Amino acid sequence: MMIPDFQTLPKNGRLAKKDLIIEVELNGKMKFDHLLHVIYQQTGICYKVLSVNVEYMNGANFGSFQLHIKxxxxxxxxxxxxxxKHKLMNTTVDYTCRKYS
Incomplete structure (x- = not known):
């Protein structure tokens, strides 16, 4: 079990969420739409699709896509x-959006 760092906990006691951009390379073993469905259903993570470059060949999906998740x-x-686990190459980058007042 992970012990949270109390400096990162907000006042309501929940773990702080970070904005991340994740890029995933499809290898033909899992369909793009099925993968998005599984991400939401199994992990409960909501996402925004930033970019998609997917090609369909004989029912297999190849290419890459980027998601913005919190x-x-x-x-x-x-x-x-x-x-x-599904041998999908992925890269995650912390994303900090500058807010102007």
Whole structure:
């Protein structure tokens, strides 16, 4: 069990979520739409699709796509484990959006 760092906990006691951009390479073993469905259903992570470059050949999906997600450390690790389990190459980058007042 992971022990949270109390400096990252907000006042309501929940783990802080970070904005992340994840890029995934499809290898032909899983369909793009099915993968998005599984990400939402199994991990509960909501996402925004940023870019998609997918080609369909004989029912197989090849290419890459980028998602913008807001997830806790535990949720992002669960997603990374799922993608690695299905041999989908992935890269995650912390994304910080500058807010102007």
């Amino acid at each position: 997830a806790s450390e535990e949720e992002s690790q669960e997603l990374e484990f799922f993608l690695n």
